[in-house]
Amino acid sequence: MERKQHQNGRAGLRALASGGGSMCLEQTVSGDDTPYPYEVIKESADFLLSRTKLRPKIGVICGSGLGALAEQLEDRDIFPYDTIPNFPVSTVAGHAGRMVIGTLDGVAVMCMQGRFHSYEGYPLWKCAMPVRVMKLMGVDQLLVTNAAGGINRQFNIGDIMIIKDHINMQGFAGDSPLRGRNDERYGPRFPAMNNAYDRTLRQKTLELVKELGLQDVVREGVYVMLGGPTYETVAELNLLRVVGVDAVGMSTVPEVVVARHCGMRVFAFSLITNMCIIEYETEAKASHTEVIETATMRQKDLQKLARLIIKIMSEDGYEAGDE
Numbered sequence: 515m516e517r518k519q520h521q522n523g524r525a526g527l528r529a530l531a532s533g534g535g536s537m538c539l540e541q542t543v544s545g546d547d548t549p550y551p552y553e554v555i556k557e558s559a560d561f562l563l564s565r566t567k568l569r570p571k572i573g574v575i576c577g578s579g580l581g582a583l584a585e586q587l588e589d590r591d592i593f594p595y596d597t598i599p600n601f602p603v604s605t606v607a608g609h610a611g612r613m614v615i616g617t618l619d620g621v622a623v624m625c626m627q628g629r630f631h632s633y634e635g636y637p638l639w640k641c642a643m644p645v646r647v648m649k650l651m652g653v654d655q656l657l658v659t660n661a662a663g664g665i666n667r668q669f670n671i672g673d674i675m676i677i678k679d680h681i682n683m684q685g686f687a688g689d690s691p692l693r694g695r696n697d698e699r700y701g702p703r704f705p706a707m708n709n710a711y712d713r714t715l716r717q718k719t720l721e722l723v724k725e726l727g728l729q730d731v732v733r734e735g736v737y738v739m740l741g742g743p744t745y746e747t748v749a750e751l752n753l754l755r756v757v758g759v760d761a762v763g764m765s766t767v768p769e770v771v772v773a774r775h776c777g778m779r780v781f782a783f784s785l786i787t788n789m790c791i792i793e794y795e796t797e798a799k800a801s802h803t804e805v806i807e808t809a810t811m812r813q814k815d816l817q818k819l820a821r822l823i824i825k826i827m828s829e830d831g832y833e834a835g836d837e
């Protein structure tokens with residue numbers, strides 16, 4: 515049953531966080547260079563906690579065109595991003611821009627129906643700030659989904675790639691959602707990033723996809739995030755192929771880095787919405803229309819897979835620090 519759509523959020527510390535306040539916090543949060551302090555994130559978390567009875571321990575981030583999963587939740591509380599204090603807003607087609615808290619097969623989950631990308635003008639820490647909000651609400655396992663272009667020539671459009679590792683290209687260039695003063699309440703200054711994508715969850719999922727009839731379309735591979743919003747040139751794609759990338763997108767890595775920093779267990783998959791074009795002699799072009807069309811076509815299977823992963827997560831019952 516749909517419960518309510520919240521409309522009356524307040525700006526809260528938003529003015530303060532953007533430099534408009536008068537307390538000493540002002541000096542530490544004066545621009546996009548500096549992640550929101552703990553208190554600002556806590557305000558967003560407390561806002562949501564005070565308006566839902568549910569206490570989700572599992573978070574979901576829906577990629578381009580993949581937000582229909584949020585429609586499957588029962589007993590939903592819906593919060594458009596512009597009603598949540600301190601939240602950015604979604605500006606991309608296929609990202610509804612709402613936080614949906616509800617139950618899926620009896621399990622409480624909070625689901626971002628749409629995410630934030632760096633090409634929208636957001637710094638990486640702001641793209642990933644909802645993950646910290648989830649953390650302060652009690653979430654300790656995160657399912658991240660995205661639409662991605664297939665680089666691996668064995669892949670087909672519509673395949674689902676379980677992410678086993680990523681290449682943090684922005685990190686190579688000195689940018690990171692963790693750039694700036696480290697807050698030990700989330701995690702250490704230098705977090706490890708091997709096994710970022712939980713091995714047990716990947717193994718269990720791979721064992722069980724046969725029961726869903728998805729064994730022929732589920733793959734594993736390496737994801738790279740580029741800044742976008744341009745799709746890749748042929749030369750760029752050739753470079754990515756050489757360094758072992760299987761799929762390319764413009765998201766996910768900042769969210770996963772922040773989730774791992776604060777001890778969350780992470781599972782992520784890419785829907786291969788298009789095959790990257792690596793020939794010069796062609797009129798074909800990558801397009802967001804194709805991305806959304808494929809995502810819409812593959813909704814049912816993606817929802818089946820997401821339900822399976824959420825079931826595995828809830829049965830395993832993970833808490834930060836368990837590994």
Ligand SMILES: O=P(O)(O)O[C@H]1O[C@H](CO)[C@@H](O)[C@H]1O
Nearest residue numbers: 577578660661763764765805
């Ligand atoms: O990663 P998600 O949000 O699924 O979206 C992907 O699709 C868009 C490009 O078509 C880019 O935003 C890319 O990152």
